[in-house]
Structure formats: C-alpha cells, structure tokens
Amino acid sequence: MAQITLLEAVTQALAHELGADPRVVVFGQDVGVNGGVFRATEGLQKTFGPERVLDTPLAETMIAGIAVGMATQGLRPVAEFQFMGFIYPGLDHILNHAARYRNRTRGRLSCPIVYRAPFGGGIHAPEHHSESTEAIFAHIPGLRVVVPSSPARAYGLLLAAIRDPDPVIFLEPKRIYRAAKQEVPDNGEALPLDRCFVLREGTDITLISWGASLKETLEAAEQLAEEGIEAEVIDPATLKPLDIHTVIDSLEKTGRCVVVHEAARFGGLGAEIAAQIGEYAFDLLKAPVQRVTGYDTVMPYYQLENNYLPDTEQVLTAARATMDYPGEGAK
Template structure:
C-alpha cells in the first residue's frame, strides 16, 4: 500500500464517495478542470464527469446556497471554498439556512452537505488566505465543525462528514497538507464524528490541540519525554460538538492542561474548552488551564507568520508554567 499525504487522502475519500453514492456531487471554484488550488480534487472530473464534479463562478454565497438546495432535495453536495478567508460571504447561508433547515421544517427536510475549506497559516500566502476563525462557526447551532490532522483522519472523517445527515464544515489545515505520509486503505471505513482522538498517552499533563498545531504540540510532548515528563495529547477533531469527556478523562490522570491553537486568543475555541473544564472538572485541576495561541492581530504576511504561529518553544514555555504552578 502506498503512503499518501493528507491532501491525497481528501481526494481518495471524495473519489470513494463519488464512486459509491450517486447522490454525491462536488463543486467549487477551479475544482474541476484544474483540480483545485491545492489539487485536492485532481482527476475527479476526468473520472466522474462535469455533471458531478463542477467548476463554479467566483461566488461563495451562490456556492453555499446551491449546496443547501441540493441537500434539501436529496443530493449529498460537497462544496469547496478555496480558502477560509473567502468564506465570510456564506455566513448568511450557513447560519440562517443550512443550520436551521431541519428545525425550520420540523424534521421534514435535512441538510446533508459538506463545506470544505483549506484553512490556517504557514504557507507564505497573501492576505485573506491564512485565517483560522473556526470558533466563529462553532458558535452556529446546527453545524458540525471538523478538522483533520493526519491523512488517515482526513480520509475517515471526510467519509463520515459526507454521510452525515446534517451540515458539516470540514476545515483542512493546509500547512500539513503534504507534511507527512501515511498508509490509508481505501476501504470506505469512516471514523466517528464527535469523538476526540488520544494521539499520545501520558500521565503528567494533558495537551489539547487540533489541525496543524498538533505538529508542534506533538514535538513539544516528545521534547518533554526526554526530560522525564510524559504528556498526553488529545486531538478533538470534531470541534463542534466537542468531546469534552475524553479531555476530562485525561485530566483525571494528569490534573494539568494546556490548550494550543493558532487562531487568535480572544474568543478562541480554547476559551470554550477551558470553560467546560472549569464547569465539569474543576476539582480535578492542580493548576489553571493555560492557552498557547496566535495573537489578537490580523494574520501577518510571511515575514512574521512564523512568529504568529505557536511554535515548540512557546508551547514548552506554557507547559512548564503549568507544571510549575503550586498544587
């Protein structure tokens, strides 16, 4: 079996569902003939035809609305927005229609669609191409928000998202699109949504991170291991609804926690995780939960991009601050 990258795993999952389910259609800007700006849909139009893999005009609001209409009438649309920075025109469609359709029709209609968007920084992109505003969408009722962090999870979670009866925002961290390879069998086996993944066992501190930030978080955990500190690493994967139970289960062992995300600090999802930990597991804590995040600024251009993104040193500093807090 050939090892594949995350972006190839996305292609593999899309091809599998197009092949197995005639209701699945894929569309977006430049995704057909060109195979997408990151080539996530490369070769799909040639295999499945322009009736199922379609190029659209540059009109995100239209793309989002068409997907809702298709989903309401029995199709399984997968719509791509080229970058998360271009997604904001669709908020009206997502918040007022996709997320409300089941409730509005008292269950008569559902909205089984997937909105895909490459997101996050780290590729030296221009303005509006490096946003990490996942917390904005986790606040929208009726919408799942899913972020893969490896080729295997990209494949299995995208299959699950396409098969889900409700709308899913599937955010693909482009910084790690080609950062690693993994053997991913094309067997059609989905991974569970709404369930966190324990990527590393540990007993001294719990680290929670998702998407591209897991690369540096896992590196920090390995560096700690050389010092005799064993960190447990949790990938929520589904950011909404959040599997807080796995995080609390880890805290029963470690009693200390650091949350890492590249999104801006204020109002980020880390704040919600901390709030839920305080609400449901405050008695387990030996120290306040600490956040290592991006800054409350617009994502800078590439010369300062690496300064903005949490790196291993910043994560280690946050971990040591938490470990040194007096119990």
C-alpha cells in the same frame, strides 16, 4: 500499500464517495478542470464527469446557496471554498439556512452538506488566505466543525462528514497538506465524528490541539518526555460538538492542561475548552488551564507569519509553567 499525504487522503475520500453514492456532487471554483488550487480534486472530473464534479464561477454566496438547494432535494453536495478567508460571503446561507433547516422544518428536511475549506497559516500566503476562524462556525447551532490532522483522519472523517445528515464545516489545515504521509487503505471505513482522538498516552499533563498546531504540540510532548514529563496529547478532531468526556478522562490522570491553537486568543475554542474544564472538572485541576494561541490581530504577511504561529518552544514554556504551578517558593 502506498503512503499518501493529507491532501491525497482528501482526494481519496472524495473519489470513494463519488463512486459509492450517486447523490454526492462536488463543486467549487476551479475544482473540475484544474483539480482545485491545492489539487485536492485532481482527476475527479475526468473520472466522474462534469455533472458530478462542477466548476463554478467565483461566487461564494452562490456556492453556499446552491448547496442548500441540492441538499434539501436529496443530493449530498460537497462544496469547496478555495480558502477559508473566502467563505464569509456564504455565511448567510450557511448560518441562516443550512444550519437551521432541520429545526425550521421540524425534522422534515435536513441539509447533508459538507463545506470544505483550506484554513490556517504557514504557507506564505497573502491576506485573506491564512485565517483560522473555526470559532465562528462552532458558535452556530446546527453546524458540525471538523478538522483533520493526519492523512488517516482526513480520509475517515471526510467520509463520515459526507454521510452525515446535517451540515459539516470541514476545515483542512493547509500547512500540513503535504507535511507527512501515512498508509491509508481505501476501504470506505469512516471514523467517528464527535469524538476526540488520544494521540499519545501520558500521566503528567494533557496537551490539546487540532489541525496544523498538533505538529508543534507533539514535538513538545516528545521533548517533555526527555525531561521526565509524560504528556497526553488529544486531538478533538470534531470541534463542535466537543467530546469533553475524553478530556475529563485525561484530566483524571494528569490534573493539568494546555490548549494550543493558532487562531486568535480572544473567544477562541481554547477558551471554550478551558471553560468546560472549569465547569465540569474543576476539582481535578492541579493548576490553571493554560492557552498557547495566535495573537488578537490580523494574521500578518509571510515575513512575520512565523512570529504569529505558536511554536514548540511556546508550548514547552506553557507546559513547564503548568507543571511548576504554583511556582518555586510558593506556600
């Protein structure tokens, strides 16, 4: 079986669902003839035709809105925003309509929509192309927020998102679109939403991260192992709703936690995870929860991009400080 990238796994999942379910429609700017700016939809229009894979104008408000209309009338639209930074004109339809239809109609209608968007930094993109604002969507009742971090999880989670009866924000970390390959059988088997994945077992400290930042987090875990510190690494994958139970199970073993994400620090999901740990598992903690994050500033242009993104050394520093708490010489 050939190995594929995360990007190719997205294409594979879309092709599978287009072939398996005639209700699935894929659309967005340049997704048809050109196959998308990153080529995530390459070849799909040729295979399934322009009525199933549609090019749209550069009009994000329209893309978000027609997805709501399609979904409430029995289709399963997969709408692509070319970059996460372009999704904001569509917020009215996403927040006020897609997220509320089930409640507004008392369950008579739902919105089985997947809104796809590449997100995050690390590819030397200009402004409005490197946002990590997943916390905005996680705050909205009625929305699921899903972030894959490997080819296998991209395939399985996207299948699950398309089949879900409610709207899903599916954020694809473009920094790792082509960073690694895996064997991913095209068997149509979805992975569970709303569940964390334990990527590495450990007994000393819990490291939580998602998307592209998992690369540095796993690298830090390997280096900690060389120092005799066994880190458990958790990928939440579904950021909303959060599977806090898996996190608590891990803390019962480790008692220490570091959360890593490239989004800005203030109001980020690391703060929500830390708050839930404090609320539900305070008695398990041997040290305060640490956060390794981006900065509370606009993502800089590519010359300073690497200064913004959390790196392996920052994760190591936070993990060592957590292991050393309350510090040498403290009583």
